[in-house]
Amino acid sequence: xxxxxxxxxxxxxxxxxxxxxxxxxxxxxxxxxxxxxxxxxxxxxxxxxxxxxxxxxxxxxxxxxxxxxxxxxxxxxxxxxxxxxxxxxxxxxxxxxxxxxxxxxxxxxxxxxxxxxxxxxxxxxxxxxxxxxxxxxxxxxxxxxxxxxxxxxxxxxxxxxxxxxxx
Amino acid sequence: xxxxxxxxxxxxxxxxxxxxxxxxxxxxxxxxxxxxxxxxxxxxxxxxxxxxxxxxxxxxxxxxxxxxxxxxxxxxxxxxxxxxxxxxxxxxxxxxxxxxxxxxxxxxxxxxxxxxxxxxxxxxxxxxxxxxxxxxxxxxxxxxxxxxxxxxxxxxxxxxxxxxxxx
DNA sequence: TGGTTTGTTCGGATTGAGCCGAACAAACAG
DNA sequence: CTGTTTGTTCGGCTCAATCCGAACAAACCA
Numbered sequence: 089x090x091x092x093x094x095x096x097x098x099x100x101x102x103x104x105x106x107x108x109x110x111x112x113x114x115x116x117x118x119x120x121x122x123x124x125x126x127x128x129x130x131x132x133x134x135x136x137x138x139x140x141x142x143x144x145x146x147x148x149x150x151x152x153x154x155x156x157x158x159x160x161x162x163x164x165x166x167x168x169x170x171x172x173x174x175x176x177x178x179x180x181x182x183x184x185x186x187x188x189x190x191x192x193x194x195x196x197x198x199x200x201x202x203x204x205x206x207x208x209x210x211x212x213x214x215x216x217x218x219x220x221x222x223x224x225x226x227x228x229x230x231x232x233x234x235x236x237x238x239x240x241x242x243x244x245x246x247x248x249x250x251x252x253x254x255x
Numbered sequence: 256x257x258x259x260x261x262x263x264x265x266x267x268x269x270x271x272x273x274x275x276x277x278x279x280x281x282x283x284x285x286x287x288x289x290x291x292x293x294x295x296x297x298x299x300x301x302x303x304x305x306x307x308x309x310x311x312x313x314x315x316x317x318x319x320x321x322x323x324x325x326x327x328x329x330x331x332x333x334x335x336x337x338x339x340x341x342x343x344x345x346x347x348x349x350x351x352x353x354x355x356x357x358x359x360x361x362x363x364x365x366x367x368x369x370x371x372x373x374x375x376x377x378x379x380x381x382x383x384x385x386x387x388x389x390x391x392x393x394x395x396x397x398x399x400x401x402x403x404x405x406x407x408x409x410x411x412x413x414x415x416x417x418x419x420x421x422x
Numbered sequence: 423t424g425g426t427t428t429g430t431t432c433g434g435a436t437t438g439a440g441c442c443g444a445a446c447a448a449a450c451a452g
Numbered sequence: 453c454t455g456t457t458t459g460t461t462c463g464g465c466t467c468a469a470t471c472c473g474a475a476c477a478a479a480c481c482a
Contacts, residue, residue: 090379097374098384101391104370111363115470127387134429144472149430172428172479179387181394196278203271207264212257217265220294220346224268227348230410237417243397245421250404253416282440301459311442316460318440339449339458 098127112188114158117143118151122160122177131164131174159187182243194235201228265294279355281325284310285318289327289344298331298341326354349410361402368395 102123109119124140125132132140137148152175155161164174178184204225211217238246269290276286291307292299299307304315319342322328331341345351371392378384405413 090382093377093379094382094384097378097388100370100374100377101388104367108363108367111359117471127384129383135427145429146431146473147471150471153430179390181391182397185398192278196275200271200275203267207267210260210267211264212260215257215261216296217261217294221264221268223346224348227410230349230414231352233414234410234417237414241417241420243394243401247397247400247404249416249420250401250408250413253408253412253419284440302457312459313443313461314441320460 102127113192114154115151117141117147118155118160121148121151122155125161125175125177126179128177131176133172133174137175158191160184186239189235189239194232194239197228197232197235201225201232204228269294280359281321282318284308284314285322285327288315288318289322292328292342292344293346295344298343300339300341304342325358327351353406356402356406361399361406364395364399364402368392368399371395 102120105123106116106119109116109122120141121137124137134145134148134152137152138145141148152161156163159178161175161177164176204221208221208225211221241249269287272290273283273286276283276289287308288304291304301312301315301319305312308315319328323330326345328342328344331343371388375388375392378388408416
């Protein structure tokens with residue numbers, strides 16, 4: 089029966105999202121809730137998400153908050169200013185990856201670079217520590233530039249930039 | 256006193272490595288042990304690492320194993336085939352990042368892509384699930400190609416590829 | 423107004439990761 | 453051969469994350 093096939097396929101993809109969520113530093117429940125919203129044809133409320141996922145109301149409440157903060161889903165304050173809140177998935181996966189990129193990698197690279205630079209200023213000229221710190225700084229400067237540029241391109245542009253390089 | 260300054264600078268960088276380790280899915284102890292080895296002028300044995308880091312012998316043993324597996328440090332079986340093992344840091348940070356890239360991101364992208372493709376084959380032609388799965392697949396195909404190409408370039412090459420694109 | 427639905431917040435149970443110390447195994451030194 | 457050094461493995465402790473249920477607050481409905 090084709091309905092079954094659809095359901096199975098959908099479940100497979102959602103399970104895959106659960107796993108991906110862990111890689112991105114989120115919980116499995118976050119992956120599942122995002123997945124359910126990704127396949128939903130309309131925005132869902134918290135009770136509906138409770139039905140679909142089997143998680144407790146409190147869990148759904150907390151997870152939707154973090155997912156909204158990170159930009160994976162969007163809060164649609166219900167029409168009429170009512171209390172009922174609905175959530176919609178951000179379906180442009182590339183946007184999500186860019187966000188994660190910026191919020192995690194870029195921040196990480198920048199703070200690391202700042203620390204390295206301060207350390208490099210502090211270390212005496214002839215110290216044994218000077219060279220390794222300098223090497224570290226140079227790599228991270230490359231990295232900062234790469235991450236900066238990469239975050240500005242779309243997936244297709246990025247792909248093309250890499251494919252056409254080295255003529 | 257310049258020795259102090261060196262020590263402080265070194266400690267700052269190592270603390271930064273502790274933090275970075277967490278981002279890469281490793282423990283803080285892994286970051287510190289790598290850091291100590293990164294600054295060491297010679298390869299260090301487990302007892303020496305215990306002295307330098309303050310961690311228990313068992314912790315150092317376990318952490319060095321995982322760090323070796325991931326390629327962050329190298330096991331130097333002692334001269335003469337003795338039992339004593341020494342560890343040396345991989346100091347080409349870009350190599351490390353490439354490895355992490357390949358072992359985590361690339362693997363993750365590929366397994367996800369495989370799951371998506373299987374799901375896409377299974378889902379009926381006219382099902383509501385078809386389009387979102389197809390979108391997902393297309394993004395991940397771009398992503399796979401990007402990650403593949405990026406992992407083959409050096410930091411400088413990658414930087415240049417992005418900088419010269421679309422001038 | 424009183425009852426129902428929705429969403430948030432709190433405390434607690436469960437689980438897993440990280441680290442430790444002790445026991446063990448293997449190599450070496452005397 | 454005996455004692456020491458080195459490295460691994462095992463069980464246990466602690467802490468943090470995840471999730472749950474209950475209590476609460478806010479909006480809606482009759």
